[in-house]
Amino acid sequence: MGSDADRGVLMSIEERGGRYEQGIGRLLRRVLPPDGVAVDVGANIGVLTRLMAELAPAGRVYAFEPAPENFDYLRRNVAGLDHVEALPVAVLDRDGPVHLEFNEAYPAGSFVSDKGRPVEGVRLDSWAQGAALSRLDVLKIDVEGVEPSVLAGAREIIRRYRPVTVVECNVQALRRVAGLSLEDFFTSFGALFDRIGVVEESGSTTTLASLADLELLLGHHGVVDLVGLPPTRGMAAARELVASRARLVALRRVHRRGRLPERNFVVTPGVTLMVEGSVAGGPGEVLDLPVRVVNGGRWWLSSGFTYEPVNLSYRWLGEDGEALAGEGHRTPFPQPLAPGGRALLAMTVEMPPRPGRYQLVVTLVQESFAWLDRIDPACVFRTTVEVA
Numbered sequence: 001m002g003s004d005a006d007r008g009v010l011m012s013i014e015e016r017g018g019r020y021e022q023g024i025g026r027l028l029r030r031v032l033p034p035d036g037v038a039v040d041v042g043a044n045i046g047v048l049t050r051l052m053a054e055l056a057p058a059g060r061v062y063a064f065e066p067a068p069e070n071f072d073y074l075r076r077n078v079a080g081l082d083h084v085e086a087l088p089v090a091v092l093d094r095d096g097p098v099h100l101e102f103n104e105a106y107p108a109g110s111f112v113s114d115k116g117r118p119v120e121g122v123r124l125d126s127w128a129q130g131a132a133l134s135r136l137d138v139l140k141i142d143v144e145g146v147e148p149s150v151l152a153g154a155r156e157i158i159r160r161y162r163p164v165t166v167v168e169c170n171v172q173a174l175r176r177v178a179g180l181s182l183e184d185f186f187t188s189f190g191a192l193f194d195r196i197g198v199v200e201e202s203g204s205t206t207t208l209a210s211l212a213d214l215e216l217l218l219g220h221h222g223v224v225d226l227v228g229l230p231p232t233r234g235m236a237a238a239r240e241l242v243a244s245r246a247r248l249v250a251l252r253r254v255h256r257r258g259r260l261p262e263r264n265f266v267v268t269p270g271v272t273l274m275v276e277g278s279v280a281g282g283p284g285e286v287l288d289l290p291v292r293v294v295n296g297g298r299w300w301l302s303s304g305f306t307y308e309p310v311n312l313s314y315r316w317l318g319e320d321g322e323a324l325a326g327e328g329h330r331t332p333f334p335q336p337l338a339p340g341g342r343a344l345l346a347m348t349v350e351m352p353p354r355p356g357r358y359q360l361v362v363t364l365v366q367e368s369f370a371w372l373d374r375i376d377p378a379c380v381f382r383t384t385v386e387v388a
Helices: 009-015 022-031 047-055 068-077 124-130 147-152 155-161 171-178 182-190 211-221 235-254
Strands: 037-041 060-064 084-087 090-092 098-101 111-113 117-119 121-123 138-141 164-169 195-199 205-207 224-229 271-275 286-295 310-317 342-350 356-366 381-387
Touching (some): 022 047, 022 164, 022 195, 022 224, 037 047, 047 068, 047 084, 047 138, 068 084, 121 124, 124 155, 138 147, 147 155, 171 182, 182 211, 211 235, 271 356, 271 381, 310 342
Parallel strands (some): 037 060, 090 121
Antiparallel strands (some): 098 117, 164 224, 195 205, 195 224
16 A cells, blocks of 8 residues: 555556566565564655565564655555564664655655755664664665665664665756765775675575676666675685676676667766857747767667666856756766766756846756766866846
């Protein structure tokens, strides 16, 4: 059960014919024993909580969800499951009240910030001590960018119990909410676990040897689930490592510089933008501005991708730095721009409707994924404009 307005979890389930997070589901079937203990941080309406409860009928499942609207559905979805405890609490690296911004249209996208409603917050280490936790087999974390804070507050239980730990890796949310780069997150995550990997759709894991491996997988999938694992040895470990290397080699072939893939996500932009000449015009006037684009990253920039096309766009900010309502026009790339390539585009810009002093922010947007300056603050050109 969930909100009729939910364009996130429920829409995903409906569009996929009842399927949801199949990779994590298959991984849980492998690693969560019938008497196991699992913690679901960012449980939302409880889809994975229910699966954990079914896989561990003789164990215990703890589900944390701070948004009251989500928690109401979570409570209903686990009703009658005596071995599940739902807690209306935000998990972070500190104990005490925090603020939460709720998104009615996309409840799964609610996130901790300096604004929003106050909710109770707790460190997992503090909670585990109070709950007298003596075992933890699985820890799942999906909290829209504050995953590093959750991990920082759970160091002791991770060190003590070595749970299989599944954590969403979303470069846009990490930058927007936590202010962290992908490298920052990869380094802090790797320091907590003996082995780290990415969960595949099959439920297997691709072992990561470097940040470049993670960038490659993100560039192919957009968002991935990292998994921290205890050490393994012997033939099983050797077979897993060989299979991981084979998957990564195959992906590198797909994303070779000279070949345009069917899709790629620009997770590490490395793009330079420059408006050539000055910008001037009257209220509401439509201009064509020459914009130089240099693709210094490893990903293609193409407006021809079927699902996540990349376009040149812009935003207007007022003199106070606040964004004006609405998004800028999209200017497509006339042809795909390869890594290392350069292009000059005529960007269509509509001036603000009233006279005044504004800031024009030119950047790229990968539709249904991210404004790229919110992943890489350097992927932007800014200039002050007088609308006369």
